[in-house]
Amino acid sequence: MKELLVIILASVFVNNYVLQKFLGICPFLGVSKKLDQATGMGIAVTFVMLVATAVTWPIQTYVLESLEIEYMQTIVFILVIAALVQFVEIVLKKYMPSLHKALGVYLPLITTNCAVLGVTINNVKDEYGFAQSMASSLGCGLGFLLAMVLFSGVRSRVDNSASIPESFKGIPSTLLAASIVSMAFFGFSGVIDNLFA
Amino acid sequence: MNDFISSVLPAVLFVGAVGLICALLLVIAAKFMSVKTDERVTKIRECLPGANCGACGFTGCDGYADALVNIPGTKTNLCIPGSDTVSKKISGLLGVQFEDVAEQVAVVHCNGDCRNTRKKHDYVGIQTCTAVKLFYGGDGLCTYGCLGYGDCARVCPNNAICLKDGIARVNFEKCIGCGLCAKTCPNHVIHMTPDTVEVVVTCSNEDPGAVARKKCTNACIGCKKCEKSCPEGAIEVRDNLSHIDYSKCSGCGTCAQVCPTGAIKAASLLGFHNQAN
Structure with missing residues (x-):
């Protein structure tokens, strides 16, 4: 149990996918303009990461490894995740219209998101078991959500600031702000290892 | 050969099978769980x-x-x-009441073509308005006017904009009034205007008269002749540039006649969209 907690906390703060591994930057910059959109996207990504891991981990362990075709991992994972997200969208549309409305716009955006693929592949690379993989995915999703929410706050300040030079407005100032938030997260490295020591 | 087949075959079969299963799953899901749209x-x-x-x-x-x-x-x-x-x-x-659409067309508020103004430096960089705008506000003498690299023409879904004599010209018959060009133009020279208007200020320069005049022979010099002569009081000169309030304008065309530089022009937007019906 303690091990799972460490994995979750480590993937939220220390190995944050957006701010430390720089995966999933596209939605991070694209959908972080408003707080509600950022939250919606964060929750959708968390959801997809969990579902994707639940499917790809058995495929990797029971099929790819037993057939000794681990090199097909990337292609198979992309295929499975893309189909899965589409399937989930259809199911949600039919049985949970309210949830579909909340996640609806963001689900197709995540279909081939690199953060989702990154989580599933890194779970395999770190030789996690099923429970550990799920914990790691949950942590990564929460980390993404945290980064989105924090950054939407930073961004609403930066975008509305009058003191930004004309040529820095828009994407340049956003990227600068992102780098500063990312540097702030470096402060967490080393914390987790000693937290439960 | 046999080695090759035995090493590749499992991968091909497996990925093919996964693809097939995914496809079937989606087909079945789309068939049985589709939501009927109205x-x-x-x-x-x-x-x-x-x-x-x-x-x-x-x-x-x-x-x-x-x-x-x-x-x-x-x-x-x-x-x-x-x-x-x-x-x-x-x-x-x-089954609801029909409401009239306020048709709009894109109007380029600049007439600084190659006869009226000049380039101040040669530009050989990326051939877009957005890029050239980054170099000292563009390569034209006037930093307010049309940059002439056709960003608007590229976004136009109906090919209604062409570049002629170095500035963008709108074909009002083709313009569908979507406003994409107005959003794209880095100098905000294009404005969406009701297609019933009769006069248009074809200049966006806010420099004082003498400066503007040196840069472009078509420039609005802010002389206020139009403001004084307008019988409806629809014209106001702000920041050395004439602005027409179309809610007051009667379309008499007096301003276009008195304008010493030709910055205000009688326009024939002609309500093309309305005519088509």
Whole structure:
């Protein structure tokens, strides 16, 4: 149990996918303009990461490894995740219209998101078991959500600031702000290892 | 050869099988779990032009059709490219009162073509307005006017804009009024204007008169002749540039006659969209 907690906390703060591994930057910059959109996207990504891991981990362990075709991992994972997200969208549309409305716009955006693929592949690379993989995915999703929410706050300040030079407005100032938030997260490295020591 | 087949075959079969299973899953899901969309949404979607320009304020034509049926109170006259024809059809389908569409066309507020103004430096970089604007406000003498690299022409879904003598010209017969060019222009030279107007200020320069005049022979010099001569009091000179309030303008054309530089021109936007109906 303690091990799972460490994995979750480590993937939220220390190995944050957006701010430390720089995966999933596209939605991070694209959908972080408003707080509600950022939250919606964060929750959708968390959801997809969990579902994707639940499917790809058995495929990797029971099929790819037993057939000794681990090199097909990337292609198979992309295929499975893309189909899965589409399937989930259809199911949600039919049985949970309210949830579909909340996640609806963001689900197709995540279909081939690199953060989702990154989580599933890194779970395999770190030789996690099923429970550990799920914990790691949950942590990564929460980390993404945290980064989105924090950054939407930073961004609403930066975008509305009058003191930004004309040529820095828009994407340049956003990227600068992102780098500063990312540097702030470096402060967490080393914390987790000693937290439960 | 046998080694090759035995090493590749499992991978090919497996990936093929995964693809097939995924495809089947999606086909079955689409067949049995599809949500019936309101027939009216499909019908309205067929009426809409399909330019996906976003002028209605929704995410494309699909979004607008959906909103019309599912969000009560959505106005039927928001599709500017479709104009009255589409508005009438939609109103008929939904059984609501038809409302007139305020048709708009894109107007380039600059006439600084190669006869009226000059380049101040040679530019050989990326051939877009946005890029050239980054170099000292553009390569033309006037930093307010049309940059002439055709960003607007590239976004126009109906090829209504062409570059002539170094500036953008709008073909009002082709312009569908979506406003994409106005959003794209880095100098904000293009404005969406009701297609019933009779006079247009073809200049955006806010420099003082003498400076503006040296840069471009067509420039508005802020002399206020138009402001004084306008019988309706519809013209105001702000920041050395003439502005026409079209809600007051009667279209008499006096301003175009008195303008010493020709910055105000009689326009023939002609209400093309209305004529078409």
